[in-house]
Amino acid sequence: MASLPPKHRLQSSAADSAATGQHEHHRPRGLMRWVLTTNHKEIGTLYLIFSLTMFLIGGVFALVVRAELFQPGLQLVQPEFFNQMTTMHGLIMVFGAVMPAFVGLANWMVPLQIGAPDMALPRLNNFSFWLLPIAFTLMLSTLFMPGGAPNFGWTFYAPLSTTYAPPSTTFFILSLHIAGISSILGAINIIATILNLRAPGMRMMDMTLFVWTWLITAFLLIAVMPVLAGVVTMMLMDINFGTSFFNAGGGGDPVLFQHLFWFFGHPEVYIMILPAFGIVSVIIPTFARKRLFGYASMVYATASIAILSFLVWAHHMFVVGLPLVAELFFMYSTMLIAVPTGVKVFNWITTLFRGSISFEPAMLFAIAFVVLFTIGGFSGLMLAISPADFQYHDTYFVVAHFHYVLVPGAVFSIMAAVYYWLPKWTGHYPHLRLSQWHFWLSVIGVNLTFFPMHFSGLAGMPRRIPDYSLQFADFNMVSSIGAFMFGLSQLLFVVIVIMCVRGGKTAPAKAWDGAEDLEWTVPSPAPLHTFEHPPQYRPVEH
Amino acid sequence: MSGGSYYVPATSKWPILGSLAMGVMMVGGGTWLVHGAVGSPLMLAGLVGILAVMVLWFRDVIRESMAGLYDAQMDRSFRWGMGWFIFSEVMFFAAFFGALFYVRTLALPWLDGEGAKGVTALLWPDFSASWPLLDPPDSRISGPAETLSPWQLPLVNTLLLVSSSITLTVAHEALKMGERQATHNWLFGTVLLGTCFIIIQGVEYYEAYHHLGLTLEAGIYGSTFFMLTGFHGLHVIIGTIILASILLRIRKGHFSGANHFGFEAAAWYWHFVDVVWLGLFIFVYVF
Numbered sequence: 001m002a003s004l005p006p007k008h009r010l011q012s013s014a015a016d017s018a019a020t021g022q023h024e025h026h027r028p029r030g031l032m033r034w035v036l037t038t039n040h041k042e043i044g045t046l047y048l049i050f051s052l053t054m055f056l057i058g059g060v061f062a063l064v065v066r067a068e069l070f071q072p073g074l075q076l077v078q079p080e081f082f083n084q085m086t087t088m089h090g091l092i093m094v095f096g097a098v099m100p101a102f103v104g105l106a107n108w109m110v111p112l113q114i115g116a117p118d119m120a121l122p123r124l125n126n127f128s129f130w131l132l133p134i135a136f137t138l139m140l141s142t143l144f145m146p147g148g149a150p151n152f153g154w155t156f157y158a159p160l161s162t163t164y165a166p167p168s169t170t171f172f173i174l175s176l177h178i179a180g181i182s183s184i185l186g187a188i189n190i191i192a193t194i195l196n197l198r199a200p201g202m203r204m205m206d207m208t209l210f211v212w213t214w215l216i217t218a219f220l221l222i223a224v225m226p227v228l229a230g231v232v233t234m235m236l237m238d239i240n241f242g243t244s245f246f247n248a249g250g251g252g253d254p255v256l257f258q259h260l261f262w263f264f265g266h267p268e269v270y271i272m273i274l275p276a277f278g279i280v281s282v283i284i285p286t287f288a289r290k291r292l293f294g295y296a297s298m299v300y301a302t303a304s305i306a307i308l309s310f311l312v313w314a315h316h317m318f319v320v321g322l323p324l325v326a327e328l329f330f331m332y333s334t335m336l337i338a339v340p341t342g343v344k345v346f347n348w349i350t351t352l353f354r355g356s357i358s359f360e361p362a363m364l365f366a367i368a369f370v371v372l373f374t375i376g377g378f379s380g381l382m383l384a385i386s387p388a389d390f391q392y393h394d395t396y397f398v399v400a401h402f403h404y405v406l407v408p409g410a411v412f413s414i415m416a417a418v419y420y421w422l423p424k425w426t427g428h429y430p431h432l433r434l435s436q437w438h439f440w441l442s443v444i445g446v447n448l449t450f451f452p453m454h455f456s457g458l459a460g461m462p463r464r465i466p467d468y469s470l471q472f473a474d475f476n477m478v479s480s481i482g483a484f485m486f487g488l489s490q491l492l493f494v495v496i497v498i499m500c501v502r503g504g505k506t507a508p509a510k511a512w513d514g515a516e517d518l519e520w521t522v523p524s525p526a527p528l529h530t531f532e533h534p535p536q537y538r539p540v541e542h
Numbered sequence: 543m544s545g546g547s548y549y550v551p552a553t554s555k556w557p558i559l560g561s562l563a564m565g566v567m568m569v570g571g572g573t574w575l576v577h578g579a580v581g582s583p584l585m586l587a588g589l590v591g592i593l594a595v596m597v598l599w600f601r602d603v604i605r606e607s608m609a610g611l612y613d614a615q616m617d618r619s620f621r622w623g624m625g626w627f628i629f630s631e632v633m634f635f636a637a638f639f640g641a642l643f644y645v646r647t648l649a650l651p652w653l654d655g656e657g658a659k660g661v662t663a664l665l666w667p668d669f670s671a672s673w674p675l676l677d678p679p680d681s682r683i684s685g686p687a688e689t690l691s692p693w694q695l696p697l698v699n700t701l702l703l704v705s706s707s708i709t710l711t712v713a714h715e716a717l718k719m720g721e722r723q724a725t726h727n728w729l730f731g732t733v734l735l736g737t738c739f740i741i742i743q744g745v746e747y748y749e750a751y752h753h754l755g756l757t758l759e760a761g762i763y764g765s766t767f768f769m770l771t772g773f774h775g776l777h778v779i780i781g782t783i784i785l786a787s788i789l790l791r792i793r794k795g796h797f798s799g800a801n802h803f804g805f806e807a808a809a810w811y812w813h814f815v816d817v818v819w820l821g822l823f824i825f826v827y828v829f
Contacts, residue, residue: 035558036558037553038552038553120622123554123556123557123599124557126557127557127558127560130558131561131564134561134562134564134565138569167576170575170576171572174569174571177568178565178568184627184630187626188622188627188630189623191626192619196615196619197619222629222633223630223633224633225630226632226634226636226637227637236575237758237769241759242758243758243759243764243768244683244761244762244765247680248649248662249678249680250678250765251679251685251761251762251763252649252765253644253652253653256644256645256649260637260640260641263637323657
């Protein structure tokens with residue numbers, strides 16, 4: 001193998017540079033290095049930094065909301081601005097923070113876990129990333145436009161988002177188009193990488209759960225992001241060109257918007273949680289020092305959830321006036337999702353059972369994920385019951401539900417992934433004591449924030465309203481205190497990451513003694529180019 | 543495989559320039575829609591930028607391909623990439639077809655009072671559902687006077703597109719057998735058929751706007767009609783440009799009988815556009 005001459009110039013120069021360390025002759029330096037990069041690790045880092053920035057911006061919006069809700073009555077902001085804050089918080093967190101964070105992790109770790117040198121289409125990868133800052137600059141700029149930013153909630157239901165929308169909605173639609181193109185191209189790249197660039201000898205059923213969940217997530221993205229593009233295009237046409245898609249006066253239907261939106265929106269929910277399942281399925285075996293229990297069933301459960309996700313969308317619309325048969329169908333299909341999800345939770349617990357467990361920060365976040373995500377899953381089951389949903393709909397109970405699956409669910413899994421892979425990225429362990437502080441402040445803050453919302457919601461407090469009746473005052477005060485505690489403790493996270501990049505306890509190639517996947521065979525920090533010659537993969541029996 | 547190594551391409555400035563051009567086009571387009579003509583030069587500049595980046599980016603890829611830098615694995619990556627891209631396009635059209643089916647089979651009958659809910663019928667008691675919808679519920683929205691007969695220009699267009707798929711396949715077979723002149727001629731015929739389709743579609747739109755009162759503003763029939771046929775027509779235009787580029791590459795002596803993924807990708811795209819048209823012909827024009 002070594003005696004073979006390099007097939008072409010580009011490859012030989014890359015191979016030479018790897019042989020002489022990390023230096024390359026023709027690499028752009030400084031800012032241009034990041035602007036032009038086609039390297040999956042650099043692009044992964046860009047995605048993660050972008051996501052963290054959006055997480056902090058979206059977090060500030062959330063704190064504006066919680067500050068206003070600290071006490072009943074109108075204190076800090078105008079109701080109009082409050083609506084803009086709830087809307088922008090949701091949009092930024094979903095499309096700007098959680099999705100790019102998972103794409104960043106996929107960029108870094110999928111090639112390393114399958115023994116590939118890079119993503120399959122590296123230039124497309126650069127394009128996918130750089131569309132994002134443009135999309136979100138445009139989206140955030142709507143805050144400064146006449147009439148203010150979008151104010152109709154992150155689900156932008158017509159006709160609030162068409163007939164009664166501020167003029168900036170057109171810009172919001174266009175920014176969502178750019179973000180959607182970025183997601184589709186990124187997903188195509190990830191699928192092509194996983195299907196085509198696995199190390200010789202690695203079968204599909206040898207892949208880590210993180211790679212598996214991302215393969216299925218990428219499929220979901222390619223299937224539903226175009227539907228989102230379609231529905232926002234219809235909005236754009238209704239607003240600017242007089243079409244009647246969501247206008248009953250012209251023969252259209254506002255409910256059509258909801259169907260199309262949630263046909264995108266429900267798979268979107270799984271786009272934000274399947275990679276989290278993958279991360280947790282990689283971290284728990286490492287720190288339980290056992291192989292993942294039920295590997296194959298985990299793969300099938302992930303695929304089942306993905307397929308079911310196309311058949312449940314109208315459970316978001318139980319109170320809109322659906323025919324009875326639709327209420328029943330969507331109630332039962334939604335409950336079915338609990339089966340594969342239950343398979344996953346039981347597999348994680350069984351992996352822990354009789355394991356030799358240690359509680360590194362990554363493991364703390366992963367275990368908190370299992371417990372708290374399951375709470376969110378159970379409240380989801382309650383919401384799936386159509387007759388009961390007539391009470392829960394559009395109350396803080398819904399807010400509690402989806403924040404439990406998204407914050408101690410998706411966001412905690414991202415934190416866990418960062419603590420797990422930081423040694424591979426930087427060559428240093430994150431500061432242990434500070435990480436533990438970060439975990440405990442986060443886990444207490446998150447529960448203080450969202451647990452009381454179950455109660456205020458069941459008692460009837462509606463979502464997206466800047467004022468509330470006096471009996472909800474105590475719950476809201478606790479929620480607001482928790483929110484500021486959670487928000488401020490994320491600054492500690494930023495400090496920990498910066499400290500870890502700059503120094504800290506040196507990590508060996510195999511940073512965790514229970515870690516078995518391919519990424520732990522390359523040095524820490526991972527050199528710029530890895531696996532330029534495909535490693536021979538030795539299958540292990542799961 | 544085991545002795546091979548991976549292909550890692552060099553850095554490129556086209557992606558970032560493409561992103562910037564996309565941003566310029568969207569800001570310009572939004573400004574044009576919200577604030578009027580001041581935005582249109584910006585939008586056009588962005589569009590020209592995107593087209594220029596596409597030309598230059600593809601030029602680089604073609605050069606690298608011609609230089610033999612791509613191996614079988616890279617070829618497979620391109621195939622997966624193009625295949626999944628076409629799937630995303632399918633889902634984009636699915637959204638518009640879904641809207642059409644929902645409106646026809648559920649929303650309009652409900653507006654007419656069908657079903658257990660019934661309350662929607664109280665909005666416009668005089669409304670009666672029909673498809674094509676010539677009288678929208680709100681009298682301020684005037685529906686089309688009549689709709690296009692499927693058995694005139696649309697049928698011609700169907701024949702044009704179906705035959706273009708056949709001529710393209712003949713060109714592909716000729717390319718595989720190394721008969722380059724035949725490839726060139728059949729491909730040229732395909733481009734001609736595509737161009738004729740676009741022209742006829744233009745004539746049809748003119749008819750619709752000027753004689754039938756069928757416009758974007760003509761209620762839900764006009765909305766679904768123009769968005770479905772419009773996005774399809776846009777795809778035919780793009781597909782024709784792609785095929786014309788492939789024709790130029792054939793003239794320059796690109797592609798071999800064994801290795802011609804650029805040609806195949808263009809053909810996949812063209813067949814996809816053809817299949818969408820058949821769906822349109824059946825569900826928009828005939829039924």
